[in-house]
Amino acid sequence: MKWYPTIAIERLExxxxxxxxxxxxxxxxxxxxxxxxxxLSNCCPHKKQMVIARGLIGDLAGKPKVACAxxxxxxxxxxxxxxxxxLSSLKTYQVKLEEGQVCIGLP
Amino acid sequence: xxxxxxxxxxxxxxxxxxxxxxxxxxxxxxxxxxxxxxxxPQPAYDRVALSRLFADAxxxxxxxxxxxxxxxxxxxxxxxxxxxxxxxxHKTVQSKEGILHPYDKLVIASGSKAFIPPVEGLSGEGVFxxxxxxxxxxxxxYGKKQKxxxxxxxxxxGLEAAKALNDFGLTVTILEAAPxxxxxxxxxxxxxxxxxQIEDLGLKVMTQALSERVEREGAGLRxxxxxxxxxxxxxxxVSAGIRPQDELARQAGLALGERGGxxxxxxxxTSEPNVFxxxxxxxxxxxxxxxxxxxxxxxxxxxAVFNQEKSPFELPNISTKLKLLGxxxxxxxxxxxxxxxxxxxxxxxxxxxxxxxLVFHPEENRLLGGVLVGDVSxxxxxxxxxxxxxxxxxxxxxxxxPTKSDSSPTSLALLPSRTVICNCENLTKGKIIETIRAxxxxxxxxLKKATRGGTGCGGCSQLLTDLLNLELEGxxxxxxxxxxxxxxYTRTELYAEIKKGGYHLFSEVLSHLGSGKGCEVCKPVVAxxxxxxxxxxxMSNKEIQDTNDAFLANIQVNGSYSVIPRMPGGETxxxxxxAIGEVAKExxxxxxxxxxxxxxxxxxxxxxxxxxxxxxxxxxxxxxxAYGKSLRTVKSCVGSTWCHLGVGDSLDMAVTLENxxxxxxxxxxxxxxxxGCMRECxxxxxxxxxxxxxxxxxxxxxxxxxxxxxxHGQLLAAxxxxxxxxxxxxxxxxxxxxxxxxxTRTSTWLSLLEGGIERLKEIIVxxxxxxxxxxxxxxxxxxxxxxxxxxxxxxxxxxxxxFRPFLNSDDSDESIxxxxxxxxxxxxxxx
Numbered sequence: 001m002k003w004y005p006t007i008a009i010e011r012l013e014x015x016x017x018x019x020x021x022x023x024x025x026x027x028x029x030x031x032x033x034x035x036x037x038x039x040l041s042n043c044c045p046h047k048k049q050m051v052i053a054r055g056l057i058g059d060l061a062g063k064p065k066v067a068c069a070x071x072x073x074x075x076x077x078x079x080x081x082x083x084x085x086x087l088s089s090l091k092t093y094q095v096k097l098e099e100g101q102v103c104i105g106l107p
Numbered sequence: 108x109x110x111x112x113x114x115x116x117x118x119x120x121x122x123x124x125x126x127x128x129x130x131x132x133x134x135x136x137x138x139x140x141x142x143x144x145x146x147x148p149q150p151a152y153d154r155v156a157l158s159r160l161f162a163d164a165x166x167x168x169x170x171x172x173x174x175x176x177x178x179x180x181x182x183x184x185x186x187x188x189x190x191x192x193x194x195x196x197h198k199t200v201q202s203k204e205g206i207l208h209p210y211d212k213l214v215i216a217s218g219s220k221a222f223i224p225p226v227e228g229l230s231g232e233g234v235f236x237x238x239x240x241x242x243x244x245x246x247x248x249y250g251k252k253q254k255x256x257x258x259x260x261x262x263x264x265g266l267e268a269a270k271a272l273n274d275f276g277l278t279v280t281i282l283e284a285a286p287x288x289x290x291x292x293x294x295x296x297x298x299x300x301x302x303x304q305i306e307d308l309g310l311k312v313m314t315q316a317l318s319e320r321v322e323r324e325g326a327g328l329r330x331x332x333x334x335x336x337x338x339x340x341x342x343x344x345v346s347a348g349i350r351p352q353d354e355l356a357r358q359a360g361l362a363l364g365e366r367g368g369x370x371x372x373x374x375x376x377t378s379e380p381n382v383f384x385x386x387x388x389x390x391x392x393x394x395x396x397x398x399x400x401x402x403x404x405x406x407x408x409x410x411a412v413f414n415q416e417k418s419p420f421e422l423p424n425i426s427t428k429l430k431l432l433g434x435x436x437x438x439x440x441x442x443x444x445x446x447x448x449x450x451x452x453x454x455x456x457x458x459x460x461x462x463x464x465l466v467f468h469p470e471e472n473r474l475l476g477g478v479l480v481g482d483v484s485x486x487x488x489x490x491x492x493x494x495x496x497x498x499x500x501x502x503x504x505x506x507x508x509p510t511k512s513d514s515s516p517t518s519l520a521l522l523p524s525r526t527v528i529c530n531c532e533n534l535t536k537g538k539i540i541e542t543i544r545a546x547x548x549x550x551x552x553x554l555k556k557a558t559r560g561g562t563g564c565g566g567c568s569q570l571l572t573d574l575l576n577l578e579l580e581g582x583x584x585x586x587x588x589x590x591x592x593x594x595x596y597t598r599t600e601l602y603a604e605i606k607k608g609g610y611h612l613f614s615e616v617l618s619h620l621g622s623g624k625g626c627e628v629c630k631p632v633v634a635x636x637x638x639x640x641x642x643x644x645x646m647s648n649k650e651i652q653d654t655n656d657a658f659l660a661n662i663q664v665n666g667s668y669s670v671i672p673r674m675p676g677g678e679t680x681x682x683x684x685x686a687i688g689e690v691a692k693e694x695x696x697x698x699x700x701x702x703x704x705x706x707x708x709x710x711x712x713x714x715x716x717x718x719x720x721x722x723x724x725x726x727x728x729x730x731x732x733a734y735g736k737s738l739r740t741v742k743s744c745v746g747s748t749w750c751h752l753g754v755g756d757s758l759d760m761a762v763t764l765e766n767x768x769x770x771x772x773x774x775x776x777x778x779x780x781x782x783g784c785m786r787e788c789x790x791x792x793x794x795x796x797x798x799x800x801x802x803x804x805x806x807x808x809x810x811x812x813x814x815x816x817x818x819h820g821q822l823l824a825a826x827x828x829x830x831x832x833x834x835x836x837x838x839x840x841x842x843x844x845x846x847x848x849x850x851t852r853t854s855t856w857l858s859l860l861e862g863g864i865e866r867l868k869e870i871i872v873x874x875x876x877x878x879x880x881x882x883x884x885x886x887x888x889x890x891x892x893x894x895x896x897x898x899x900x901x902x903x904x905x906x907x908x909x910f911r912p913f914l915n916s917d918d919s920d921e922s923i924x925x926x927x928x929x930x931x932x933x934x935x936x937x938x
Contacts, residue, residue: 007914015650018914026922029914032624043922047936049666050912050922054654058626061592067627069654069662074627 028053119145122386122402123216228321253341260347292438364390373419440476672728676761677704686726703740746783753783755800810857
């Protein structure tokens with residue numbers, strides 16, 4: 001696994017998401033809590049559009065999730081699994097905070 | 108093999124069809140081969156709703172059992188086929204074509220026909236009855252070219268006919284021979300109240316008007332009244348009562364009632380054991396019944412007899428609740444104080460258009476009947492008291508002044524389960540509860556579907572609702588109207604709580620009123636409520652906005668956005684067009700006109716949005732709020748400014764309204780329109796609010812929709828000034844913001860509003876709740892706080908940092924691709 005620093009932590013406020021480009025891949029990053037970040041593929045498997053980072057985040061019975069900006073399909077932020085229908089899962093990435101940066105691990 | 112008995116049913120009206128329906132659901136169905144003969148060309152339809160054909164319904168809407176149903180049930184249906192002879196000795200009926208059909212059992216449900224008073228010249232062209240679909244058709248064809256009409260008869264049917272003609276745009280005069288309207292159901296005071304309200308609507312009423320003869324003068328008619336008065340008119344509709352259609356029985360020698368109709372006993376049996384009669388043609392205890400509920404009871408009693416059960420027909424409790432020309436009227440039990448020794452309590456409030464009378468038996472301490480005009484909300488409860496012969500409360504006068512808590516479900520809970528809730532369907536409380544439990548019903552629509560209760564006269568709808576809620580609460584089912592798992596409030600409740608708490612931020616709302624982190628359901632709703640309440644910038648709660656609100660643009664299929672500047676009333680200038688054209692060219696955008704008379708630019712990338720808007724704002728445009736649950740457009744025709752047919756300045760109206768309401772946010776998007784004349788080129792009738800110019804001002808329609816479920820707007824106020832229109836729309840919109848559920852358009856909201864448009868008129872126009880000033884003030888505050896969201900955003904550069912595809916790179920998003928079609932760009936999607 002190779003770790004890539006992407007953005008300064010304060011670049012994203014709590015509750016917000018954004019997209020980073022790493023090695024040609026689009027990765028959606030969400031700040032769920034002050035020190036709780038998640039990273040997943042930005043491509044919604046429904047219509048194959050790069051829109052996941054623009055979705056709203058929240059929780060389903062306490063478990064963090066994101067709802068796609070186009071059709072509100074929901075995915076677990078932890079596992080990438082689709083929560084409301086049988087779409088394929090979003091790929092998830094590991095995140096760690098280091099030296100004020102949000103770092104994402106690519107295999 | 109067992110030979111099936113032959114059953115013939117003469118007549119395919121509401122009662123005949125109800126009989127067949129019930130019979131087919133019973134074991135006795137197996138014993139018969141069934142033939143039905145109907146005189147009309149179509150199978151049974153909802154005759155009670157005939158006047159709807161003049162408003163919004165088609166004959167298909169009135170259909171009760173389609174032809175296919177008869178086929179499924181194995182019933183041989185002959186339409187357009189009146190029976191002309193009945194031979195009791197050989198047990199045959201003879202149809203119009205002369206064919207003889209033998210029967211073992213015969214059911215006569217031939218209904219009634221309009222009674223035409225013996226008035227010289229009262230027939231021929233221009234004279235109509237009002238009984239069936241064919242009558243409606245003739246009235247509509249002929250009435251199209253006419254201006255005014257006389258309706259002979261001020262009873263139930265006459266008023267229905269008058270309403271229909273009034274809806275059709277004719278000037279109507281109602282003539283009643285008795286000294287008051289609805290003489291069979293109302294007392295003098297009640298009838299007077301009804302009359303004055305009908306007259307307020309612009310209809311004329313003449314009582315003690317006895318017609319003597321009709322003369323013809325050119326294409327017109329002249330009706331001479333006793334006393335010498337002459338009324339010129341274009342057409343006459345006779346609705347002076349009905350007479351049983353009993354000639355067939357008369358010829359055949361069946362016994363008749365004293366006042367006509369085929370004489371029947373408790374078992375619907377006529378003087379001939381194998382012949383039954385039902386509905387309006389039947390005479391029971393010397394009476395005939397012109398309402399559908401007793402007819403259905405007869406059908407039920409007959410089916411019981413066919414199944415060798417006992418369910419004898421009893422003298423029915425005749426109660427009526429209906430809306431006549433917008434006036435709600437109810438009459439039940441002994442409304443006319445005919446019981447010896449009875450006593451009456453009256454309450455009259457002409458200013459509020461309300462009259463109530465309750466008739467008591469002081470010695471037996473029970474309610475006998477009553478009359479309600481203007482406010483019939485207590486009808487269900489009061490007529491139940493009569494039917495159950497229940498003991499009166501200690502202070503009977505309190506029944507005249509119901510308080511909200513008085514209609515508490517406890518009284519419903521105490522009703523015995525055999526109590527009939529829906530008279531039309533003979534549906535008991537027990538049966539309703541059983542159905543709710545067995546089918547797990549949780550809403551009124553499903554309950555109506557499952558039981559057919561409340562689908563006849565509709566008088567029991569409120570009782571059904573109360574009963575359903577009572578049962579659900581009893582089951583511990585909290586009727587769940589919560590927004591989502593994070594807020595145990597409805598949108599309406601949350602609106603009130605946020606207002607009370609004065610919260611401006613989602614974090615405050617969540618910590619005080621909710622739990623968890625929120626989700627894609629509650630976040631946009633709260634965002635929307637905050638905008639509705641305070642008209643704050645949506646940017647102050649950006650993390651809870653749907654992507655369209657977060658980026659102030661509508662996301663499109665490929666992740667690009669659209670840009671729609673406001674063009675009030677669809678007006679723009681040559682400079683405006685050039686500026687839009689230049690922007691479109693520079694940013695390579697697709698250009699299209701929207702349905703709301705403005706120009707949309709598609710295909711903008713996230714990073715270009717601020718630049719595009721900067722250019723448009725510099726050219727004098729502002730945000731069109733096409734991305735929000737907000738006012739989209741107020742569409743307009745050119746009105747009297749340009750159009751030689753225009754009677755009102757619809758452009759001025761549309762531009763004023765659009766500028767007034769342009770930054771409002773509500774439960775859902777809102778659209779308005781103003782048309783300069785009745786030709787309605789701006790389609791104001793399918794908008795959340797629409798104005799149509801009249802010779803005297805403006806007609807204001809509300810609750811229209813052209814979307815998922817097209818619905819015409821309903822008239823809230825007629826012939827009002829521009830200032831009045833603005834006041835009413837102010838009140839209407841704020842009231843809608845306050846009371847609508849999430850994502851509910853005004854059309855759905857209005858159809859769910861208890862009391863519908865009439866209730867809305869009371870609140871908005873008559874200010875019955877005393878909140879008009881408050882609603883107006885709230886609108887003023889929102890209008891004062893209006894702003895262009897793009898202008899505000901561009902003045903705050905740090906907020907623009909999110910308007911780029913990648914947080915860690917300045918690249919554009921290459922996954923968004925376009926192709927060329929008809930000389931413009933359109934999305935190229937990944938297959």
